[in-house]
Amino acid sequence: xxxxxxxxxxxxxxxxxxxxxxxxSLPILAATxxxxxxxxxxxxxxxxDTNYMVQILxxxxxxxxxxxxTVRISCADVAEEAPYDLVRRMRASICVMGPLLARKxxxxxxxxxxxxxxxxxxxxHLRGLEALGAKVEFEGGNMILxxxxxxxxxxxxxxxxxGPTVLGTDNVxxxxxxxxxxxxxxxxxxxxxxxxxxxxxxxxxxxxxxxGTTRIEIEGVSELHGxxxxxxxxxxxxxxxxxAAALAGEGVTLRRVCQxxxxxxxxxxxxxxxxxxxxxxxxxCSVHRGDEPKGCDLTTAPYPGYPTDMQAQMTALLATxxxxxxxxxxxxxxxxMHCAELKRMGADITVDNGTAVVRGVAGLSAAPVMxxxxxxxxxxxxxxxxxxxxxxINRLYHIDRGYEHIDEKLLMLGANLERVKx
Ligand code: EPU
Numbered sequence: 001x002x003x004x005x006x007x008x009x010x011x012x013x014x015x016x017x018x019x020x021x022x023x024x025s026l027p028i029l030a031a032t033x034x035x036x037x038x039x040x041x042x043x044x045x046x047x048x049d050t051n052y053m054v055q056i057l058x059x060x061x062x063x064x065x066x067x068x069x070t071v072r073i074s075c076a077d078v079a080e081e082a083p084y085d086l087v088r089r090m091r092a093s094i095c096v097m098g099p100l101l102a103r104k105x106x107x108x109x110x111x112x113x114x115x116x117x118x119x120x121x122x123x124x125h126l127r128g129l130e131a132l133g134a135k136v137e138f139e140g141g142n143m144i145l146x147x148x149x150x151x152x153x154x155x156x157x158x159x160x161x162x163g164p165t166v167l168g169t170d171n172v173x174x175x176x177x178x179x180x181x182x183x184x185x186x187x188x189x190x191x192x193x194x195x196x197x198x199x200x201x202x203x204x205x206x207x208x209x210x211x212g213t214t215r216i217e218i219e220g221v222s223e224l225h226g227x228x229x230x231x232x233x234x235x236x237x238x239x240x241x242x243x244a245a246a247l248a249g250e251g252v253t254l255r256r257v258c259q260x261x262x263x264x265x266x267x268x269x270x271x272x273x274x275x276x277x278x279x280x281x282x283x284x285c286s287v288h289r290g291d292e293p294k295g296c297d298l299t300t301a302p303y304p305g306y307p308t309d310m311q312a313q314m315t316a317l318l319a320t321x322x323x324x325x326x327x328x329x330x331x332x333x334x335x336x337m338h339c340a341e342l343k344r345m346g347a348d349i350t351v352d353n354g355t356a357v358v359r360g361v362a363g364l365s366a367a368p369v370m371x372x373x374x375x376x377x378x379x380x381x382x383x384x385x386x387x388x389x390x391x392x393i394n395r396l397y398h399i400d401r402g403y404e405h406i407d408e409k410l411l412m413l414g415a416n417l418e419r420v421k422x
Contacts, residue, residue: 007390008385012252015252016413019233019234020043020234022045022047022049022050024232028231032099034102034103041073053090057078060096081108087110092167097171098129105148128168129175132154153180166191166194170194173208204224205221233256233257235307238262239307242266242285247316248386257278257284268296272294296323302331320363327355333354341369345369348360368392370394371393374398377393377398
Protein backbone atom coordinates (compact mmCIF):
# COMPACT_ATOMS: atom_id res chain seq x y z
CA UNK A 1 0.00 0.00 0.00
CA UNK A 2 1.50 3.33 -1.06
CA UNK A 3 1.59 6.55 0.88
CA UNK A 4 2.47 10.04 -0.23
CA UNK A 5 4.98 12.21 1.60
CA UNK A 6 4.42 15.88 0.84
CA UNK A 7 7.11 18.30 1.98
CA UNK A 8 5.13 21.53 2.23
CA UNK A 9 6.21 24.95 1.05
CA UNK A 10 7.35 24.43 -2.56
CA UNK A 11 5.44 26.78 -4.88
CA UNK A 12 3.66 25.40 -7.96
CA UNK A 13 4.65 26.87 -11.30
CA UNK A 14 4.44 25.73 -14.93
CA UNK A 15 2.01 23.85 -17.15
CA UNK A 16 0.41 20.40 -17.23
CA UNK A 17 -2.19 18.58 -19.33
CA UNK A 18 -5.51 17.59 -17.82
CA UNK A 19 -6.55 13.96 -18.44
CA UNK A 20 -9.77 12.60 -19.90
CA UNK A 21 -12.73 12.44 -17.54
CA UNK A 22 -12.98 9.43 -15.22
CA UNK A 23 -16.70 9.91 -14.68
CA UNK A 24 -17.39 10.18 -18.41
CA SER A 25 -15.17 7.18 -19.23
CA LEU A 26 -16.88 4.77 -16.83
CA PRO A 27 -20.40 4.78 -18.36
CA ILE A 28 -18.95 5.09 -21.88
CA LEU A 29 -16.89 1.93 -21.33
CA ALA A 30 -20.04 0.21 -20.01
CA ALA A 31 -22.04 1.40 -23.04
CA THR A 32 -19.87 -0.68 -25.37
CA UNK A 33 -21.93 -3.66 -24.13
CA UNK A 34 -24.75 -2.31 -26.30
CA UNK A 35 -23.09 -3.39 -29.56
CA UNK A 36 -21.29 -6.45 -30.86
CA UNK A 37 -19.00 -4.23 -32.96
CA UNK A 38 -15.62 -2.70 -32.11
CA UNK A 39 -15.48 0.60 -30.17
CA UNK A 40 -12.34 2.68 -29.89
CA UNK A 41 -12.28 5.16 -27.01
CA UNK A 42 -9.48 7.68 -26.55
CA UNK A 43 -8.34 9.69 -23.54
CA UNK A 44 -9.52 7.15 -21.02
CA UNK A 45 -7.52 8.06 -17.91
CA UNK A 46 -5.23 5.40 -16.50
CA UNK A 47 -6.78 5.24 -13.03
CA UNK A 48 -7.88 2.23 -11.02
CA ASP A 49 -11.62 2.89 -11.52
CA THR A 50 -11.30 2.66 -15.32
CA ASN A 51 -9.14 -0.43 -14.81
CA TYR A 52 -11.91 -2.02 -12.75
CA MET A 53 -14.42 -1.26 -15.49
CA VAL A 54 -12.15 -2.80 -18.11
CA GLN A 55 -11.78 -5.87 -15.88
CA ILE A 56 -15.56 -6.14 -15.47
CA LEU A 57 -16.04 -5.97 -19.23
CA UNK A 58 -13.33 -8.59 -19.76
CA UNK A 59 -14.93 -10.84 -17.14
CA UNK A 60 -18.25 -10.45 -18.98
CA UNK A 61 -16.54 -11.80 -22.10
CA UNK A 62 -15.51 -8.60 -23.92
CA UNK A 63 -12.30 -8.52 -25.90
CA UNK A 64 -10.38 -5.48 -24.56
CA UNK A 65 -7.04 -3.94 -25.56
CA UNK A 66 -5.60 -0.87 -23.90
CA UNK A 67 -2.71 1.28 -25.14
CA UNK A 68 -1.81 4.50 -23.35
CA UNK A 69 -5.19 6.11 -23.01
CA THR A 70 -6.92 4.35 -25.90
CA VAL A 71 -9.16 1.39 -25.25
CA ARG A 72 -10.53 -0.90 -27.96
CA ILE A 73 -13.48 -3.00 -26.85
CA SER A 74 -15.40 -5.63 -28.69
CA CYS A 75 -18.44 -7.07 -26.92
CA ALA A 76 -19.23 -9.66 -29.62
CA ASP A 77 -20.81 -11.80 -26.94
CA VAL A 78 -21.24 -10.97 -23.28
CA ALA A 79 -22.49 -12.79 -20.22
CA GLU A 80 -25.35 -11.38 -18.14
CA GLU A 81 -23.80 -11.64 -14.72
CA ALA A 82 -21.24 -9.08 -13.51
CA PRO A 83 -18.82 -10.78 -11.09
CA TYR A 84 -19.31 -9.71 -7.46
CA ASP A 85 -15.59 -9.62 -6.70
CA LEU A 86 -15.04 -6.85 -9.23
CA VAL A 87 -18.36 -5.05 -8.83
CA ARG A 88 -17.96 -4.64 -5.06
CA ARG A 89 -14.80 -2.58 -5.57
CA MET A 90 -16.48 0.26 -7.40
CA ARG A 91 -19.95 1.71 -7.11
CA ALA A 92 -19.92 2.89 -10.71
CA SER A 93 -19.98 -0.80 -11.77
CA ILE A 94 -23.71 -0.38 -11.50
CA CYS A 95 -23.73 1.28 -14.90
CA VAL A 96 -23.31 -2.06 -16.66
CA MET A 97 -26.88 -2.82 -15.53
CA GLY A 98 -28.75 -0.75 -18.16
CA PRO A 99 -26.64 -1.93 -21.14
CA LEU A 100 -26.74 -5.62 -20.05
CA LEU A 101 -30.50 -5.48 -19.62
CA ALA A 102 -30.97 -3.86 -23.04
CA ARG A 103 -28.64 -6.21 -24.90
CA LYS A 104 -29.21 -9.51 -23.03
CA UNK A 105 -32.69 -8.88 -21.59
CA UNK A 106 -31.29 -10.02 -18.24
CA UNK A 107 -28.74 -8.45 -15.90
CA UNK A 108 -27.36 -9.71 -12.61
CA UNK A 109 -25.39 -7.10 -10.68
CA UNK A 110 -24.63 -7.14 -6.98
CA UNK A 111 -26.19 -4.42 -4.84
CA UNK A 112 -23.53 -1.80 -4.10
CA UNK A 113 -22.47 -1.80 -0.45
CA UNK A 114 -21.94 1.16 1.87
CA UNK A 115 -20.00 4.18 0.77
CA UNK A 116 -17.94 6.53 2.90
CA UNK A 117 -19.40 9.67 1.29
CA UNK A 118 -22.91 8.75 2.38
CA UNK A 119 -25.79 6.42 1.87
CA UNK A 120 -25.92 5.86 -1.87
CA UNK A 121 -29.11 3.99 -2.75
CA UNK A 122 -29.99 2.72 -6.23
CA UNK A 123 -33.78 3.08 -5.99
CA UNK A 124 -33.88 5.65 -8.81
CA HIS A 125 -31.91 3.38 -11.19
CA LEU A 126 -34.35 0.55 -10.48
CA ARG A 127 -37.41 2.79 -10.71
CA GLY A 128 -36.28 3.92 -14.16
CA LEU A 129 -35.51 0.43 -15.44
CA GLU A 130 -38.80 -0.93 -14.03
CA ALA A 131 -40.66 1.82 -15.87
CA LEU A 132 -39.05 0.48 -19.07
CA GLY A 133 -40.59 -2.94 -18.27
CA ALA A 134 -37.85 -4.71 -16.33
CA LYS A 135 -38.78 -7.05 -13.50
CA VAL A 136 -36.51 -6.53 -10.50
CA GLU A 137 -35.72 -9.25 -7.96
CA PHE A 138 -33.15 -9.51 -5.17
CA GLU A 139 -31.32 -12.70 -4.34
CA GLY A 140 -28.12 -13.37 -2.44
CA GLY A 141 -27.07 -9.72 -2.47
CA ASN A 142 -27.71 -9.44 -6.22
CA MET A 143 -30.20 -7.43 -8.22
CA ILE A 144 -31.65 -9.57 -10.98
CA LEU A 145 -33.33 -7.61 -13.74
CA UNK A 146 -35.23 -9.35 -16.49
CA UNK A 147 -37.17 -8.22 -19.53
CA UNK A 148 -37.76 -11.39 -21.58
CA UNK A 149 -39.91 -9.55 -24.14
CA UNK A 150 -37.57 -6.56 -24.39
CA UNK A 151 -37.89 -3.04 -22.98
CA UNK A 152 -40.60 -0.50 -23.87
CA UNK A 153 -40.25 3.28 -23.92
CA UNK A 154 -41.87 5.18 -21.04
CA UNK A 155 -42.07 8.57 -19.33
CA UNK A 156 -39.91 8.54 -16.22
CA UNK A 157 -39.22 11.17 -13.56
CA UNK A 158 -35.80 10.48 -12.02
CA UNK A 159 -35.82 13.13 -9.32
CA UNK A 160 -34.77 11.96 -5.87
CA UNK A 161 -34.59 13.66 -2.46
CA UNK A 162 -31.11 14.98 -3.25
CA GLY A 163 -31.87 15.99 -6.83
CA PRO A 164 -31.22 14.12 -10.06
CA THR A 165 -29.01 11.07 -10.37
CA VAL A 166 -26.05 11.02 -12.76
CA LEU A 167 -25.44 7.28 -13.13
CA GLY A 168 -29.19 6.62 -12.83
CA THR A 169 -29.80 8.90 -15.82
CA ASP A 170 -26.96 7.10 -17.64
CA ASN A 171 -28.40 3.66 -16.90
CA VAL A 172 -31.91 4.50 -18.06
CA UNK A 173 -30.64 6.38 -21.12
CA UNK A 174 -28.46 3.42 -22.15
CA UNK A 175 -31.26 0.90 -21.62
CA UNK A 176 -33.75 3.08 -23.53
CA UNK A 177 -31.56 3.25 -26.66
CA UNK A 178 -32.63 -0.31 -27.56
CA UNK A 179 -36.18 -0.13 -26.12
CA UNK A 180 -39.23 -0.17 -28.33
CA UNK A 181 -40.69 3.34 -28.71
CA UNK A 182 -39.88 6.65 -27.09
CA UNK A 183 -38.57 7.22 -23.57
CA UNK A 184 -38.67 10.58 -21.85
CA UNK A 185 -36.51 11.14 -18.77
CA UNK A 186 -37.73 14.09 -16.71
CA UNK A 187 -35.51 15.57 -13.97
CA UNK A 188 -32.52 14.08 -15.76
CA UNK A 189 -28.98 14.88 -14.64
CA UNK A 190 -27.48 17.56 -16.92
CA UNK A 191 -23.79 16.94 -16.12
CA UNK A 192 -21.27 17.16 -19.00
CA UNK A 193 -20.47 13.47 -18.42
CA UNK A 194 -24.10 12.59 -19.28
CA UNK A 195 -23.79 14.67 -22.46
CA UNK A 196 -20.55 12.88 -23.39
CA UNK A 197 -22.28 9.52 -22.96
CA UNK A 198 -25.25 10.71 -25.06
CA UNK A 199 -22.84 11.84 -27.80
CA UNK A 200 -21.14 8.44 -27.69
CA UNK A 201 -24.49 6.65 -27.93
CA UNK A 202 -25.70 8.88 -30.78
CA UNK A 203 -22.49 8.17 -32.66
CA UNK A 204 -23.35 4.46 -32.20
CA UNK A 205 -26.70 5.12 -33.90
CA UNK A 206 -28.90 5.98 -30.92
CA UNK A 207 -31.50 8.76 -31.17
CA UNK A 208 -31.12 10.90 -28.09
CA UNK A 209 -32.03 14.57 -27.78
CA UNK A 210 -31.98 16.94 -24.83
CA UNK A 211 -28.86 15.62 -23.04
CA GLY A 212 -27.44 18.49 -20.99
CA THR A 213 -30.96 19.58 -20.01
CA THR A 214 -33.31 18.10 -17.42
CA ARG A 215 -35.47 16.45 -20.11
CA ILE A 216 -33.93 13.78 -22.27
CA GLU A 217 -35.82 12.04 -25.05
CA ILE A 218 -34.68 8.72 -26.47
CA GLU A 219 -36.23 7.09 -29.51
CA GLY A 220 -35.39 3.40 -29.38
CA VAL A 221 -33.56 1.77 -32.30
CA SER A 222 -33.17 -1.91 -33.09
CA GLU A 223 -29.38 -2.00 -32.95
CA LEU A 224 -26.26 0.07 -32.35
CA HIS A 225 -22.90 -0.09 -34.10
CA GLY A 226 -19.20 0.38 -33.31
CA UNK A 227 -17.74 3.87 -32.96
CA UNK A 228 -14.65 5.96 -32.20
CA UNK A 229 -14.85 8.51 -29.43
CA UNK A 230 -12.64 10.88 -27.47
CA UNK A 231 -13.61 11.43 -23.84
CA UNK A 232 -14.10 15.01 -22.56
CA UNK A 233 -11.53 16.60 -20.20
CA UNK A 234 -11.88 15.81 -16.52
CA UNK A 235 -13.45 18.93 -15.01
CA UNK A 236 -12.86 17.71 -11.46
CA UNK A 237 -9.18 17.01 -12.05
CA UNK A 238 -8.92 20.47 -13.66
CA UNK A 239 -10.75 22.03 -10.71
CA UNK A 240 -8.48 20.24 -8.25
CA UNK A 241 -5.36 21.66 -9.93
CA UNK A 242 -7.02 25.09 -10.14
CA UNK A 243 -7.56 24.99 -6.38
CA ALA A 244 -3.96 23.76 -5.87
CA ALA A 245 -2.70 26.65 -7.98
CA ALA A 246 -4.81 29.14 -6.00
CA LEU A 247 -3.44 27.70 -2.78
CA ALA A 248 0.23 27.23 -3.58
CA GLY A 249 0.80 28.59 -7.08
CA GLU A 250 2.98 31.20 -8.65
CA GLY A 251 1.29 30.99 -12.06
CA VAL A 252 0.01 27.60 -13.20
CA THR A 253 -1.32 26.77 -16.66
CA LEU A 254 -3.69 23.87 -17.31
CA ARG A 255 -4.06 22.61 -20.87
CA ARG A 256 -6.83 20.44 -22.34
CA VAL A 257 -9.60 21.85 -20.16
CA CYS A 258 -13.12 22.88 -21.11
CA GLN A 259 -13.97 26.41 -19.93
CA UNK A 260 -17.71 25.84 -20.27
CA UNK A 261 -17.61 22.92 -17.80
CA UNK A 262 -15.55 24.90 -15.27
CA UNK A 263 -17.84 27.93 -14.85
CA UNK A 264 -19.01 27.22 -11.29
CA UNK A 265 -15.50 26.29 -10.10
CA UNK A 266 -13.99 29.37 -11.76
CA UNK A 267 -16.65 31.60 -10.20
CA UNK A 268 -15.93 30.17 -6.72
CA UNK A 269 -12.18 30.73 -7.07
CA UNK A 270 -12.75 34.27 -8.33
CA UNK A 271 -15.04 34.95 -5.34
CA UNK A 272 -12.21 33.72 -3.11
CA UNK A 273 -9.99 36.42 -4.62
CA UNK A 274 -8.00 34.49 -7.27
CA UNK A 275 -7.49 35.28 -10.94
CA UNK A 276 -8.36 32.75 -13.67
CA UNK A 277 -7.78 33.42 -17.37
CA UNK A 278 -8.81 31.23 -20.29
CA UNK A 279 -7.47 31.40 -23.83
CA UNK A 280 -10.00 32.32 -26.56
CA UNK A 281 -10.51 28.64 -27.44
CA UNK A 282 -11.41 27.95 -23.79
CA UNK A 283 -9.13 24.91 -23.63
CA UNK A 284 -6.26 26.37 -21.60
CA CYS A 285 -6.47 28.27 -18.36
CA SER A 286 -3.96 30.00 -16.15
CA VAL A 287 -4.50 30.43 -12.45
CA HIS A 288 -2.89 33.18 -10.40
CA ARG A 289 -3.12 33.22 -6.64
CA GLY A 290 -4.77 36.46 -5.49
CA ASP A 291 -2.90 38.98 -3.37
CA GLU A 292 -5.81 39.23 -0.97
CA PRO A 293 -7.65 35.89 -0.85
CA LYS A 294 -10.89 35.92 1.10
CA GLY A 295 -13.32 33.35 2.45
CA CYS A 296 -16.46 32.57 0.47
CA ASP A 297 -19.64 30.55 0.88
CA LEU A 298 -20.35 27.52 -1.26
CA THR A 299 -23.36 25.28 -1.74
CA THR A 300 -23.04 22.21 -3.91
CA ALA A 301 -25.73 21.63 -6.51
CA PRO A 302 -26.34 19.54 -9.63
CA TYR A 303 -24.66 20.87 -12.80
CA PRO A 304 -24.35 23.73 -13.69
CA GLY A 305 -24.10 24.36 -9.93
CA TYR A 306 -20.96 23.93 -7.85
CA PRO A 307 -19.97 20.21 -7.96
CA THR A 308 -19.94 18.09 -4.82
CA ASP A 309 -16.82 16.44 -6.23
CA MET A 310 -14.98 19.77 -5.73
CA GLN A 311 -16.27 20.42 -2.21
CA ALA A 312 -13.39 18.83 -0.27
CA GLN A 313 -10.64 20.48 -2.34
CA MET A 314 -12.21 23.92 -1.93
CA THR A 315 -12.55 23.28 1.82
CA ALA A 316 -8.78 22.66 1.92
CA LEU A 317 -8.14 25.93 0.11
CA LEU A 318 -10.49 27.91 2.37
CA ALA A 319 -8.93 26.38 5.50
CA THR A 320 -6.03 28.80 5.10
CA UNK A 321 -7.95 31.66 3.48
CA UNK A 322 -8.68 34.64 5.76
CA UNK A 323 -12.33 34.99 6.77
CA UNK A 324 -15.22 32.64 7.46
CA UNK A 325 -16.51 30.31 4.75
CA UNK A 326 -19.72 28.33 5.01
CA UNK A 327 -19.74 25.20 2.85
CA UNK A 328 -22.90 23.20 2.37
CA UNK A 329 -23.11 19.86 0.54
CA UNK A 330 -26.72 19.30 -0.51
CA UNK A 331 -25.93 16.23 -2.63
CA UNK A 332 -23.91 14.20 -0.13
CA UNK A 333 -24.54 15.90 3.27
CA UNK A 334 -22.21 13.41 5.00
CA UNK A 335 -19.26 14.06 2.68
CA UNK A 336 -17.08 15.86 5.24
CA MET A 337 -14.63 13.14 6.35
CA HIS A 338 -11.70 15.27 5.15
CA CYS A 339 -12.55 17.94 7.73
CA ALA A 340 -11.51 15.76 10.69
CA GLU A 341 -8.14 15.12 8.99
CA LEU A 342 -7.71 18.81 8.07
CA LYS A 343 -8.36 19.67 11.72
CA ARG A 344 -5.48 17.36 12.68
CA MET A 345 -3.32 19.65 10.54
CA GLY A 346 -4.53 22.72 12.42
CA ALA A 347 -7.61 23.77 10.44
CA ASP A 348 -10.51 25.40 12.27
CA ILE A 349 -13.62 23.68 10.89
CA THR A 350 -16.95 22.84 12.50
CA VAL A 351 -19.21 20.40 10.71
CA ASP A 352 -22.88 20.14 11.49
CA ASN A 353 -25.80 18.79 9.52
CA GLY A 354 -24.27 18.85 6.02
CA THR A 355 -22.55 22.20 6.55
CA ALA A 356 -18.94 23.04 7.36
CA VAL A 357 -18.02 26.40 8.86
CA VAL A 358 -14.39 27.11 8.04
CA ARG A 359 -12.48 29.82 9.87
CA GLY A 360 -9.36 30.51 7.86
CA VAL A 361 -6.12 30.05 9.83
CA ALA A 362 -2.73 31.51 8.97
CA GLY A 363 -1.21 28.13 8.09
CA LEU A 364 -1.45 24.37 8.59
CA SER A 365 1.19 22.05 9.96
CA ALA A 366 2.08 18.55 8.79
CA ALA A 367 0.58 15.46 10.40
CA PRO A 368 0.07 11.86 9.35
CA VAL A 369 -3.39 11.78 7.76
CA MET A 370 -5.69 9.16 6.32
CA UNK A 371 -7.35 9.40 2.94
CA UNK A 372 -11.00 8.32 3.23
CA UNK A 373 -12.31 8.69 -0.33
CA UNK A 374 -11.14 10.01 -3.65
CA UNK A 375 -11.89 13.72 -3.30
CA UNK A 376 -11.08 13.80 0.43
CA UNK A 377 -7.61 12.48 -0.45
CA UNK A 378 -7.15 15.23 -3.01
CA UNK A 379 -8.09 17.79 -0.34
CA UNK A 380 -5.39 16.40 1.96
CA UNK A 381 -2.76 16.59 -0.80
CA UNK A 382 -3.73 20.22 -1.43
CA UNK A 383 -3.57 21.10 2.26
CA UNK A 384 -0.15 19.44 2.53
CA UNK A 385 1.28 21.59 -0.28
CA UNK A 386 1.55 24.64 1.99
CA UNK A 387 1.58 22.95 5.41
CA UNK A 388 4.71 23.32 7.49
CA UNK A 389 6.72 20.09 7.48
CA UNK A 390 6.15 16.71 5.86
CA UNK A 391 2.61 15.36 5.67
CA UNK A 392 2.23 11.61 5.22
CA ILE A 393 -0.98 10.75 3.38
CA ASN A 394 -1.92 7.13 3.97
CA ARG A 395 -4.29 4.92 1.96
CA LEU A 396 -3.22 6.49 -1.31
CA TYR A 397 -5.19 3.92 -3.28
CA HIS A 398 -8.20 6.21 -2.86
CA ILE A 399 -6.56 8.95 -4.90
CA ASP A 400 -5.33 6.47 -7.52
CA ARG A 401 -8.97 5.60 -8.22
CA GLY A 402 -9.54 8.85 -10.01
CA TYR A 403 -6.46 11.04 -10.51
CA GLU A 404 -4.10 10.02 -13.29
CA HIS A 405 -0.49 10.26 -12.06
CA ILE A 406 -1.32 13.07 -9.62
CA ASP A 407 2.08 12.85 -7.91
CA GLU A 408 3.93 13.11 -11.23
CA LYS A 409 1.81 16.06 -12.36
CA LEU A 410 2.46 17.88 -9.08
CA LEU A 411 6.19 17.10 -9.36
CA MET A 412 6.18 18.64 -12.83
CA LEU A 413 4.71 21.79 -11.30
CA GLY A 414 7.48 21.93 -8.71
CA ALA A 415 5.89 20.31 -5.66
CA ASN A 416 8.20 18.47 -3.32
CA LEU A 417 6.67 15.04 -2.74
CA GLU A 418 7.37 11.35 -3.00
CA ARG A 419 5.37 8.15 -3.19
CA VAL A 420 6.67 5.50 -0.83
CA LYS A 421 5.61 2.02 0.24
CA UNK A 422 3.77 2.20 3.56
N1 EPU B 1 -29.50 8.89 -5.12
C1 EPU B 1 -30.65 8.29 -4.67
N2 EPU B 1 -31.10 7.18 -5.33
C2 EPU B 1 -30.46 6.65 -6.42
C3 EPU B 1 -29.29 7.28 -6.87
C4 EPU B 1 -28.82 8.40 -6.21
O1 EPU B 1 -31.24 8.74 -3.70
O2 EPU B 1 -30.95 5.64 -6.96
C5 EPU B 1 -28.98 10.08 -4.42
C6 EPU B 1 -27.55 9.93 -3.92
O3 EPU B 1 -27.52 9.28 -2.66
C7 EPU B 1 -27.08 11.35 -3.87
C8 EPU B 1 -27.77 11.99 -5.09
O4 EPU B 1 -28.88 11.12 -5.38
O5 EPU B 1 -27.54 12.00 -2.71
C9 EPU B 1 -26.90 12.12 -6.31
O6 EPU B 1 -26.22 10.90 -6.57
P1 EPU B 1 -25.89 10.42 -8.04
O7 EPU B 1 -26.73 9.22 -8.35
O8 EPU B 1 -25.97 11.57 -8.98
O9 EPU B 1 -24.40 9.93 -7.88
P2 EPU B 1 -23.69 8.87 -8.81
O10 EPU B 1 -24.29 8.94 -10.15
O11 EPU B 1 -23.68 7.56 -8.13
C10 EPU B 1 -21.83 10.42 -9.78
C11 EPU B 1 -20.33 10.51 -9.72
C12 EPU B 1 -19.92 10.94 -8.32
C13 EPU B 1 -20.56 12.29 -8.01
C14 EPU B 1 -22.08 12.19 -8.14
C15 EPU B 1 -22.79 13.51 -7.97
C16 EPU B 1 -19.59 8.85 -11.30
C17 EPU B 1 -18.89 7.56 -11.55
N3 EPU B 1 -19.76 9.19 -10.03
O12 EPU B 1 -22.21 9.42 -8.83
O13 EPU B 1 -18.50 11.08 -8.39
O14 EPU B 1 -20.23 12.69 -6.71
O15 EPU B 1 -22.41 11.69 -9.47
O16 EPU B 1 -22.36 14.44 -8.90
O17 EPU B 1 -19.92 9.55 -12.23
C18 EPU B 1 -16.31 11.10 -7.56
O18 EPU B 1 -15.91 11.17 -8.75
O19 EPU B 1 -15.54 11.29 -6.58
C19 EPU B 1 -17.71 10.78 -7.31
C20 EPU B 1 -18.13 10.31 -6.14
